[in-house]
Amino acid sequence: MLDWGDVPSWALVVISLGALVLAALAARWAYAAFVTAAAAADRADEARREARERAQATLVAAWPISERETFQKAIERGVVGAAIRNSSPMPVYNVEITYRDEGAAWSAIRRVHIVPPSDEPQIFAGFDEEAHIGTPDPSRFNKDGSIKLLPSAEMRVEICFNDVLGRRWRRDDNGVLDVAR
Template sequence: MDWGDVPSWALVVVSSCALVLAALAARWSYRAFLTASAAATRADEARREAGERQQARLVAAWPISERETFQKAIERGVVGAAIRNASPMPIYNVEIVYRDEGAAWSAVRHLHMVAPSDEPQIFAGFDEETTTGTPVPERINKDGSVKLVPSAEMRVEISFADTLGRRWRRDDSGVLDVAS
């Protein structure tokens, strides 16, 4: 077949159809590229999040309770907690929150830094305390003062910043989350 025998309008139709198909193929390719790019971005963010969470996973706090080791602090009624930073990097702007719900009492201890260590570090005392609500009646002493539970029975939570400055919080049940 000689292209000279084909009417010019037919060549225009065939050429137009080819251009439309090429445009559609380009659009589909672009959408596939955007989808793949978005998936790669989400995967990168997930890897970064996992890396950031790795340090935070290795930090924990709990109320002091080993009577033999901490006898003096417990006898004096000092509130205390053990912190274990098993990560290879220090944590910063640490805040330990103690709670005794039955006494309607809470206290906070602020620490600038907790260095990495294979052993827990003990921190006793607090920087500020608050009383909210009304204590349970059986927790009120005859003189009107409120009887706190021993340190080992208190609820303890910790919040801190990792080496990248991201703030984390581990609640009194041990659940780790990004702090807001």
């Protein structure tokens, strides 16, 4: 057995300092591991919160009117329209449906205050405002100089709405959902 009385005092100091350095390194590594774990937990909490908030928005979709038999009259009249399905259990608010016909350099917006939950799509026809931005494709001009719009079923439709938490969402004309900026 080692008798500490036979070890020179400078050796005890070196051993003590070595033990202290190792303890400090171990504490630093433990702290770094703790910070990393805390950051991972925060990211996981944020992802769960985002998933909860996105849950309602993922159940809301819009598309251009295309079912000819059901909506023949609206299509024949040249009225643009869209179907919106809110399959979530809660209503969505301040809905904006944006129609686009890029070849005609035309867009329009229809505003709806509330779309309640429903398994069946609701039909919204017409628009509240329109804009002509850019130059239409020359093939889209009628003989009288007016612009020929695509049938409603061929237009691009985008939807923006607020969920029950007040968060604004946007589903683009390709169906991609994102938080509206």
